[in-house]
Amino acid sequence: MKEQLESLQNEALDSISKTQDLKKLQEIKVSFLGKKGSLTSVLRGMGKLSKEERPIVGEVANRVRSSITAAIEQKNEELEAKAIEKQLEDEAIDVTLPGRPVQVGGKHVLTKLIEEIEDLFIGMGFEVQEGPEVETDFFNFEALNLPPNHPARDMQDTFYITNELLLRTHTSPVQARTMREYKGKKPVKMICPGKVYRRDNDDATHSHQFTQIEGLYIDRNVRMSDLKGVLNNFAKKIFGQDREIRLRPSFFPFTEPSVEMDISCKICGGKGCSVCKKSGWIEILGAGMVHPKVLEMAGYDSKEFSGFAFGMGPDRIAMLKYGIDDIRQFYVNDTRFLKQYHNA
Amino acid sequence: MLVSLNWLKNYVDIDSITPEELAEKITKSGIEVDGIEYIAEKSKNVVVGYVETCEKHPNADKLNLCQVDVGDQKLQIICGAPNVRQGQKVAVAKPGAILPGNFKIKKVKLRGVESNGMICSLQELGIEEKFVPKDTADGIFVFPNDVEIGEDVEPLLNLNDAILEFDLTPNRADCLSMIGIAYEVAAILDQDIHLPEVKIKTITEKAQNYVSVEVEDKELNPYYGAFIIKDIEVKPSPLWMRNYLIAAGIRPINNVVDITNFVLLEYGQPLHAFDYDQLQSEKIVVRRAKENETLITLDEKERMLTTDNLVITNGKEPIALAGVMGGANTEVSEQTTTILLEAAYFDGFSVRKTVKATGLRSEASTRYEKGIDPSRVKIAGERACQLLYEYANGKVLANSVEVDSLDCTKKTVEITTNEINKRLGTEISTEEIVSILEKLRFAFDQEKDHFTVEIPTRRGDISIFEDMLEEVARIYGYDNLPYTLPIGAADAGALTQRQNLKRKVKNFMESSGLMEGITYSLTDLNNSKKLISPDIEEENITPVKLAMPMSEDHQFLRLSILPELLRTLAYNNARGQRNTGLYELGSIFITEEEILTKQPEEKLRLAGALTGEWISHPWQQENKKVDFYVVKGIVEGLFEFLKLPATFKKEKLSDMHPGRCASIAVNNEPIGFIGQVHPMFVKKMDLKETYVFDINMEKVFSAYKKEPETKPIPKFPSITRDIAFIVDENVVAGDLKASIEEIGAPLVKKVRIFDVYQGKNLPEGKKSIAYSLVYRHPEKTLKDDEVEESYQQIIDEVNKKYDSYIRS
Incomplete structure (x- = not known):
């Protein structure tokens, strides 16, 4: 067995x-x-x-x-x-055939830039304020030390609706509104992005509608060197660590002293080229120490409080940053244009 | 303001610095220099030549054959200019010379005759046509007799000059003059300043015997000075003066006009010369114009005046628009022998009014508008008299006639070293401040670190501490300010809930496949009333209209984002981009007032527009055009993301497809709409099937709950049952679904539609809708009979309510 x-x-x-x-x-x-x-x-x-x-x-x-x-x-x-x-x-397949497409959306290049700037200033302790696009003559001009008859208040540059109401020509009125809201007591540390309007014919460098970001800091003992430090942080973050800034005298009715800020030209490294008009510098924004009249009008004691303000144009900054040569591109929304900045 | 450096050298030493370095320094400390222009590119080998003989070319009627002495040699030159004559001193480009535009001069033969060089016009030497004096515009330039034969023409014609273009801010009116610029440059370079020495030689005859001056409105004209100069010889002004004027962008005319322009530029003081003999009176009366009074100005145009315009009259009628432009009837001409020279101070605001009303803007009016230096009015008049004496053989009558109520008091501003440093964040010493004030040439009293600064009248822009702060800071140099960060209250910055939610909504839209667009808030009449969402509660809304629009396309503030968004779709479509999905988050402007008395309400809205293919995946046969449900999916997704219960109800809206449009509500509150735009509406824009949505973000903000709710994940299994009802074709799926949910509550947790069918095997006018029901109990495992009971109840009640039956 x-x-x-x-x-x-x-x-x-x-x-x-x-x-x-x-x-x-x-x-x-x-x-x-x-x-x-x-x-x-x-x-x-x-x-x-x-x-x-x-x-x-x-x-x-x-x-x-x-x-x-x-x-x-x-x-x-x-x-x-x-x-x-x-x-x-x-079961082998052709892996080179295209996949099922996903609809890919994206932010407008101006929104991206504005949000980037917002986040940068939030990081420095600023809050973001908004204000109306239809403004009163008072907030758009008078509260900013531009009394009636001031040459900068030319009817030709402003879209008036009535004698008293207009499309804001800058985001600065939000300064005046915020200062009044804080009743001359609390420090103010804000930026205000938004749409603004000017009576311009649209062409490659002009648009009747564009965007602006206004910044304001009011406190006791605010120094002009603080303005320089804050703007330097801004310029280096937005344009690159290797960029230098310079301030040079300018004039705005709502600040004194007033300055314009330039950054060193990236294209020529400061040697001078066609982009920077051979100066080696590119103008980026206007700024200054808040005019005592503006402080007083908003109820702040200009002996006790001082501050700085600045205003910049995201359209212009985006144009410089990305080499865009026509401001109208931002508003006609050609999707081929918009797509280029979705990964920005 | 164009600043000739050759001219500026007369007042301040700038020899040790290049134009580029100077421009950079001025830009950093004072005024932006927009550019540097060189009058002409270097022209070498161009010298003064003497035309010894000038004959007709033997073989050409229009050419002249000249023998020209250029100092070291004699050249035979053929010249085509009609104004060449024997005995002239002219600019000769010798063979080998290179003229602007890289034009090389060589020996050539013209119609068989040799020509060794070229006699030049100013244009050929690089001077812009518009600045060339009219008398030489059509031919060669002829030098005055006092130049040396063989002399280099470059310095003679100021061709070696560099011009700085100053972009003046409105406060720096002091720099609208060469002397003002000289003060600025002297302060920046720490150099001395040399002012012109003004001395006038007068004759014994007195101006009072010729003219009296009366000013009716001293507020608008606090100073009027009239000088009388007689025996004037009107002729070209000296070459140097013409050169400077050309460099400053002013075309030379004759000595009298050129001198008033020269002094205007030198002192920043507008002057006007009247032909005394054309005055037809012996008096000057300054007054407001009468209503409808007229004046023919120098440009030969008749101006209708109002009481807003200040005029200079001869006692009867206007002879000049004060501070703006002279009248044609008293214009200085070749025949003029006696002039009345006006040096006056006019109120800037009044001049601006006249400029605005007439549209006339001149070098004079610009300066008055911005404010002139009250201390320079008279001296500028005297300077002009001095030049008229020197260059027009004029005899200046003793004593000008003046009406003077001008305030020339100097303001003072107090500053301290401490306060300056506190505001700037610097450690500037008192000694440095002293040095800065000296550079600026501001007088001051000093007591330790406290200064009382006397502001010169030329600096009308300085009146408060902060103005002086700027002066000190800019001369100290902004480059020297340290970089600091604010030391104040360190509140953390953050977005508000509203701002955060805006970003979340945008991100959702983008992850749903839509691109963000930004369109214009201003639209045209037709679009201003289109596609307005039914959720807007105000009844008689009307679009806000601009008082003075720039174009018809942009004259009303939008009441809906959609029309401009559709325009964007059409723009893309016309450029071959046929599949587009865009959204925009922006404000609309709501008012019920025809004429605004208060600001309109600005309401934030989220709008989207889609057209073309949504998914294009042909090789796996998966293509999907944008349809109602694609767009609805996005909107439903948004509300699900926001955890807001949205319901959709069929709606009829003008310009929308009558059968494919729904209003959206959240908690029974209307919040927007969705649907296909009426084909006729988009056809005009060349668009095919196009869908839109428009959501009231203000209502989203108020309904939105910030904190997420944490609920336990279900522990017990669910049971799924399918059910298909055959109903009348008019029954809408949403109603049926709502009924099922209501009847099935609380065990039915979810109802999903999985099939809709109409056609074969079903009676006419009927359709089948199939639902999938998910049952679950929160605390136990459901038994079959519990589900069965609910299932039957649903079938019975639905059938009763909708007259339906079950499809088996």
Whole structure:
């Protein structure tokens, strides 16, 4: 019987190793190990064996069974792996075909720049204020030390609606509004981005609508060197660490002293080129120490409080930063133009 | 203001600095120099030549054959200019010379005759046509006799001059004169200043015998001085003066006019010369014009005047518009022998009014408008008399006739070293401040670190401490200010909730595939009333109109973002960009007033416009055009993101597709609309199917809850059941869904539509809508019979309500 079992084992192992088919393997399993399988039928004859023989043959029988089972399992794994490999081979695709497109939107380049500037000033402790685009003559001009008859209040430059109401020509009125809101007591530290309007014919460098960011800081002991430090931070963050700034005298009715800030020209590195009109410097913004009349009009004691203000044009800054040569591009919204700055 | 450096050298030493360095220094400390122009490119080998003979060219009628002595040699030159004559001293470009425009002069043969050089016009030497005196404009330039033969013409004609273009801010009217500029440059370079020495030689005859002056409105004309100069010889002014005027951008005319212009530029004081013999009276009366009085000005135009205009009269009628322009009838001409020279101070505001009313702006009016130095009025008149004596052989009558109520008091400003440093963040010493005040040539009294500064009348812009702060700072140099950061209260900066939400909404729109656009707030009449959202509560809204628009396209403030956004779509479409989805977040301007008495309400809105293909993925047969549901998906997504329950209801709006438009509400509050724009509306713009949405952001802000709510994630499994109702085709899916939710509550957690069908196998006029229902109990696992009970209830009640039945 032992011999019988061993020959059965050899036969089984032989046919397992030869098979290349999962179905066949299953049949082999059944034919040897199944209820009616050859191993089972051999084992049925165990009862006829003597007490002494039984454990010996039993052990052989178990060895044979487990060896066949193991072989089948191994073969099964082998064949399954092959089958999957085959299936995957059939599933191969052309990876160079285009994917299903996703609609990609994006921010307007001016919004991106404005948000970047907002975040920069928020980091320096400024808050963001907003104000109406239709302003009163008082807030747009008078509260900013531009009394009636002032030459800078030319009707020609302002979109008036009535004698008293107009489209704001700058975001500076928000200064005056915020200062009044704080009633001459609290320090003010704000920037105000927004749309402004001027009575201009639209061309490559003029737009009747554009954007501005106004900044204002009022506190006790504000120094002009603080203005320089804040503007320097701004310029380096927005234009690059390697840029230098310079302040030079200018004039605005609502600040005294008044300055304009230039940054060193990136294109020529300060040597002078066509972009910087050979000066090596590019004008970026106007600024100054808040005029005492503006402080007093808003209820601040100009002996106790001082401050600085600045105003810049994101349109111009974006034009400089990205080499855009026509301001109208911002407002006609050619999607090919808009897309170029979505990763800015 | 154009500043000739050769001219400026007369008052301040600038020899040791290049024009570029000077421009840079002035820009950094005072006034922006916009550019540097050189009168002409270097012209070498151009010298003064003497025309010894001048004959007709043997072979050409219009050419002259000249023998010219240029000092070291004699040259035969053929000249085509009509004004060349024997005996003239002219500018000769010798062979080898290079003229502006890289024009090389060579020996040539013209019609068989040799020509060794060229006799030049001013234009050929690089002077702009418009500045060339009219008498030489059509030919060669002829020098006065006193120049040397062989002399280099470059300095003679000031061709080596550099002109700085000053971009003056309105406060620096003091720099509208060469002397003012000289003070500025002297302060910046720490140099001495040399003012012209003004001495007039008068004859014994007195001006009073010729004229009397009367000023009716001393407020508008606090000083009027009249000088009489007789025996004037009107002729060209000296070459140097013409050179300076050309450099300053003024065309030389004759000595009298040139001298008044020269002094205007030198002192910043406008002067006017009247032909005394044309006055037709012996008096000057300055008064306001009478209503409808007229005057023919120097430019030959008749001006209608009003009482706003100050005029100079001869006692009867106007002879000049004060401070703006003289009259034609008293203009100085070749025949003039006696002139009345006016040196006056006119009120700037009054002059500005006249300028505005007449549209006339002159060098004189610009200076009056910005304010002149009261201390220089008379001396400028005397300076002109001196020059008229020297260069027009004029005899100056003794004693000018004046009416003088001019205030020349000097203002004072107090400053201290401490206060200056406190405001600037600097550590400037008292000695440095002394030095700065000296450079500025401001007189002062000093007591330790306290200064009382006397402001010269030329600096009308300085009156308070802060003005002096600026003076000290700019001369000290802004480059020398330290960089500091504010040391005040350090409140943290942050966006407000509203500002934050704006950014979130924008980000959502962008992640939904829309691009942000920024359009104009001003639109045209037609668009101003289009596509206005039904959620706006004001009843009689009317668009705000500008008083003086620049164009018809931009004259009304928008009541909706959509028309301009659609225009943007059309713009892109016309450029081949046919698949576009744009949104804009911006204000509209709401009022019910026809004529505004208060500011309109500015309401923030979110609008979007989409057209063309939304998804284009042809090789997997997945193409999707923008349709109502694409846009609705974005809007629904937004409200889901904001956790606001939005409902949509069919709506009919003008200019919208009658069957594809819905109003949107949140908590039963109208908040905007969505839909397809009427095909006829977009057809005019060449657009095809176009969809829009428009949402009231103010209402979004007020409904939005800032804090997220944390709820436990469901622990128990859900059971899903599908159900399909066959209903009348007019039943809308949303109503049915709402009913299912209502009946199924609280176990039905979610109802989703998964199929809508109409057609084959269904009766005419019927449609099938299939829903998928998700059941869940928060505290236990649901049993089948509990679900079954609710399911049956839904079927029964829906069928009853909608007269529907179940599709099996």
